Amino acid sequence: MEPMVAETPRKKVYSISELTREIRSLLEGNFPSVWVEGEVSNLRRPSAGHLYFTLKDEFSQIRAVLFRGRQERMKFTLENGMAVVCLGSVSVYEPKGDYQIIVEYIEPKGIGALQLAFEQLKEKLKKEGFFDQERKRPLPFLPQRIGLVTSPTGAAIRDILNVVTRRFANVHILLYPSRVQGEGAANEIAEGIRRLNELDGIDVIIAARGGGSLEDLWAFNEESVARAIFASRVPVISAVGHETDYTISDFVADVRAPTPSAAAELVVQRKEDLVREVEALGHSLLRAVTVRLAVMRGSVEKAIKGLRDPLEKLRSQTARLIEAKRALDTAIGHFIEILRKEFEKAMEKLDTLSPLSILKRGYSITFRLPDMDIIKDAGSVERGDAVRVKVHRGEMKCTVDETKKEDR
Numbered sequence: 001m002e003p004m005v006a007e008t009p010r011k012k013v014y015s016i017s018e019l020t021r022e023i024r025s026l027l028e029g030n031f032p033s034v035w036v037e038g039e040v041s042n043l044r045r046p047s048a049g050h051l052y053f054t055l056k057d058e059f060s061q062i063r064a065v066l067f068r069g070r071q072e073r074m075k076f077t078l079e080n081g082m083a084v085v086c087l088g089s090v091s092v093y094e095p096k097g098d099y100q101i102i103v104e105y106i107e108p109k110g111i112g113a114l115q116l117a118f119e120q121l122k123e124k125l126k127k128e129g130f131f132d133q134e135r136k137r138p139l140p141f142l143p144q145r146i147g148l149v150t151s152p153t154g155a156a157i158r159d160i161l162n163v164v165t166r167r168f169a170n171v172h173i174l175l176y177p178s179r180v181q182g183e184g185a186a187n188e189i190a191e192g193i194r195r196l197n198e199l200d201g202i203d204v205i206i207a208a209r210g211g212g213s214l215e216d217l218w219a220f221n222e223e224s225v226a227r228a229i230f231a232s233r234v235p236v237i238s239a240v241g242h243e244t245d246y247t248i249s250d251f252v253a254d255v256r257a258p259t260p261s262a263a264a265e266l267v268v269q270r271k272e273d274l275v276r277e278v279e280a281l282g283h284s285l286l287r288a289v290t291v292r293l294a295v296m297r298g299s300v301e302k303a304i305k306g307l308r309d310p311l312e313k314l315r316s317q318t319a320r321l322i323e324a325k326r327a328l329d330t331a332i333g334h335f336i337e338i339l340r341k342e343f344e345k346a347m348e349k350l351d352t353l354s355p356l357s358i359l360k361r362g363y364s365i366t367f368r369l370p371d372m373d374i375i376k377d378a379g380s381v382e383r384g385d386a387v388r389v390k391v392h393r394g395e396m397k398c399t400v401d402e403t404k405k406e407d408r
Contacts, residue, residue, distance in 0.1 A: 017094070024092035027099055031090035036062070036101060037109060040082045051078060055086065055101070063100035064088070070104060075117035075218075083109040114214050118221055121248055125223075130230050136254045137235045139267055142349075143203035145172045146267060147196035147234065149189055152177040156208040156239070156260040163264035170358065171268055174202065179219075180209035186222035193228040193236065204267055205232060207249060208239040208260040220247040229253055239263035281346070285339045289332075296328055359392040366390075369397070378403045 038055035045051060049068030054061050064086065066078075078084075088103040108116045125131065146164075150156045152175060164171055176192035179185040189207060196205050207220070207229070219225065220240045229236045229252045238253035239260045250256040257263035303321055359365070366375045369386040381387065381400050389396045 016097075020092060020094050020097050023097075023099075024094060027090045027092055033087065033089055034101070035085065035087050037083070037085045038062075040078060040080055040084055043078060043080050053078070053080075055084075063098060064103050065100060066103040066106060074106065075114055076108060077117075077120050078106070085109050114218060114221075118214075118248070121221065121223055121226070122251065125226055125248065125252065130226060131251045139235055139237070139255060140203045142269065143171065143267060145174060145201045145203055147174050147176065147199070147202045147205040148208065149176045149178050149192035149196065149205065150208045150260075151180045154180060155210040156180075159210075159259070159261040160206065160208065160239075160264045163261050164268050167265070167268045174199070181212065181216050181219055185219035186225050189219055190222075190224040190228035193225075193232055197232050197234055202234050204235050204237065206237045206239055206257075206260075206263050206267065207253070208237075208263060209241070210260065211242040211245060217241050217245060217247055220249040222248075225249055226252045237263045237267060282343055285343070289336060289339065292335075293332065296332075300325060300328075359390070362392075364389050364391045377405075379405045 036055060038057050038061075041054045041056055041061075043051065043053040049071065051066040051071055053064050053066075055064050056062075084106050085108075086101065086103045087105040088101045090099060091102050092099045129135070148157065148160065150160075157175065161173070164173065174196065176196055178188040178192045180189070193205060193207065196202050207225075209217070209220070211217075217240055220238070226248050229238070229249055235254040236252075237255045237257050238247065238249040239257040239262065240247045240249060241259075243258035255266060257266055300321065303317070303324075367373065367388045367390070368375055368381060369388055372388070373380075375381060375387065381403060383400055383402065385400045387398050387400060389398055
């Protein structure tokens with residue numbers, strides 16, 4: 001009888017592919033989401049748009065990839081040598097057996113992503129000459145049409161309209177409604193600046209929004225907005241946030257206003273001040289003409305007194321005086337005519353901005369009866385109230401049948 005031999009178990013032999021798949025399953029199953037920090041090196045940017053780099057510390061390193069879709073949401077530019085913190089998942093690239101981290105989110109270590117992006121873009125645009133004082137243009141003296149890019153429901157537009165109405169109600173404001181924060185806001189602001197530049201007669205553009213955090217104001221730190229302001233043929237005022245807030249648009253714009261209200265005060269002068277200035281100019285011109293006439297008259301009288309015999313010399317001097325007086329009269333008349341035309345031009349410009357000129361173009365003013373207060377808000381009257389409507393030629397007494405209140 002032959003001795004029995006114990007049967008040995010068969011050993012498991014893996015193929016390279018099987019072993020790699022097992023390792024991949026273990027790694028991906030145990031590290032589906034992991035935070036890791038390190039220094040960026042070997043950064044590559046292929047044409048496909050993905051970012052490939054290595055994360056390392058003083059003892060180890062790991063490959064990393066940031067796909068294009070995630071990269072497009074980054075506010076800052078990744079660079080070699082930058083210390084970063086990443087969130088991602090560990091994976092194995094089976095064809096080479098390399099393990100890597102697929103990055104979902106990345107931020108610079110020790111400084112916020114937005115602050116770093118702000119400094120990077122600021123330095124980039126500064127090198128391109130976007131902030132040079134030589135290219136900044138002065139604001140128009142008396143703009144008649146102001147372009148405004150802001151939210152139609154925000155506090156900024158209310159502040160600007162209040163200041164403009166109080167200082168010079170005849171100025172026209174063209175609003176390009178735009179979001180001023182959140183995804184897509186920067187593109188809308190840039191498009192608004194471009195569209196207002198395409199219109200005729202826009203004298204100045206204000207890009208504005210109220211205060212907020214760095215994230216809230218970020219649309220005005222985007223490169224698209226900076227380039228739209230830089231390309232504008234019309235002077236641009238940046239009025240973003242509060243007095244202590246600074247954005248990229250503030251550095252690029254022709255003028256930076258600390259608040260939206262301050263922007264309106266910069267661009268629109270008080271009508272009463274202009275009227276007084278024109279009146280003072282008229283008085284100054286009159287005094288100048290009077291003084292000059294007195295000086296010329298004194299010179300003529302002095303010349304007449306200096307005439308002596310013989311008679312022939314007297315006649316010669318008399319003829320010269322007559323000619324000088326004729327030339328003087330002509331010069332004075334010409335000078336007065338020039339002053340008169342300048343004064344008429346100034347008065348014509350004021351007349352085009354007067355309420356009566358506005359009425360000639362088809363607008364009207366409505367008063368509440370019997371107190372004759374001007375109606376600015378439909379919510380201040382009710383059905384059945386009596387009102388008086390003033391048009392270019394005449395007035396009408398009417399009764400309110402319906403009011404439509406505008407939500408703010």
